[in-house]
Amino acid sequence: MGPASTDSPRMLADSPHSVPAIETRGLCHSFGGGEAKLEVLHSIDLKIERGEVIILMGPSGSGKTTLLTLVGCLRSVQTGSAKLLGQELLGADERHLMNMRRHLGFIFQAHNLHNSLSALQNVRMGLEVHGRASLKQWRVACENTLKLVGLGDRLHYLPGKLSGGQKQRVAIARALVGNPDVVFADEPTAALDRATGQQVVSLLRRLADERKTTVFIVTHDHRILDYADRIVRMEEGRIIDSTTAVQDLAE
Numbered sequence: 065m066g067p068a069s070t071d072s073p074r075m076l077a078d079s080p081h082s083v084p085a086i087e088t089r090g091l092c093h094s095f096g097g098g099e100a101k102l103e104v105l106h107s108i109d110l111k112i113e114r115g116e117v118i119i120l121m122g123p124s125g126s127g128k129t130t131l132l133t134l135v136g137c138l139r140s141v142q143t144g145s146a147k148l149l150g151q152e153l154l155g156a157d158e159r160h161l162m163n164m165r166r167h168l169g170f171i172f173q174a175h176n177l178h179n180s181l182s183a184l185q186n187v188r189m190g191l192e193v194h195g196r197a198s199l200k201q202w203r204v205a206c207e208n209t210l211k212l213v214g215l216g217d218r219l220h221y222l223p224g225k226l227s228g229g230q231k232q233r234v235a236i237a238r239a240l241v242g243n244p245d246v247v248f249a250d251e252p253t254a255a256l257d258r259a260t261g262q263q264v265v266s267l268l269r270r271l272a273d274e275r276k277t278t279v280f281i282v283t284h285d286h287r288i289l290d291y292a293d294r295i296v297r298m299e300e301g302r303i304i305d306s307t308t309a310v311q312d313l314a315e
Contacts, residue, residue: 083150085278086112090144106301115276122298136248137161169239173251175231177223190238209237229260246278265291
């Protein structure tokens with residue numbers, strides 16, 4: 065897989081590749097306060113290395129998405145340690161969280177495309193978080209990334225003219241166009257048929273193998289487990305199991 069653009073995002077100065085992509089220790093989180101306080105994460109210890117593909121599974125309400133939003137800098141860490149690319153997130157202000165998000169890509173079940181924008185223009189929005197410098201060569205970067213996901217012939221199509229799988233691939237291209245260090249995907253295959261879902265996850269697997277991008281997938285989809293390096297399971301806000309994909313499929 066070739067690069068989506070000629071420039072990769074600047075690595076954090078004190079974040080060498082030997083540092084885990086994600087590491088949490090005693091991470092807890094709750095919503096509400098007083099008698100209405102609801103604890104949703106309980107002392108989460110998790111380490112994810114650079115270039116790993118991790119699938120996080122568990123029943124609804126087990127805390128999977130909350131964990132993703134914390135290590136993905138979408139929510140402030142309350143208690144415990146959470147490090148992303150070597151940077152501590154506990155106590156981080158919004159400016160620091162925003163700077164960290166420039167190293168990340170996000171894929172969600174709902175593709176969240178702008179219906180009035182073409183595929184090319186939707187992908188361009190993935191570069192805006194990186195500032196003006198990244199937009200200088202935006203067309204080349206966006207075209208290359210859409211070709212990467214198999215949509216080189218759909219550059220100027222509006223979302224209304226694309227299939228569900230094609231829309232999701234545009235969303236993936238938007239997440240990848242900035243060459244992120246970590247990709248977070250929340251139920252990326254839930255709305256896709258088996259073949260399209262496997263194509264999506266296969267692309268993320270290649271990204272990890274060829275660019276050493278870390279991929280963190282939250283899913284209920286058992287059809288994609290063999291694309292992961294590890295399967296992590298949660299129940300009631302706790303990690304109860306972590307196995308390699310080979311071990312998991314053998315059981």
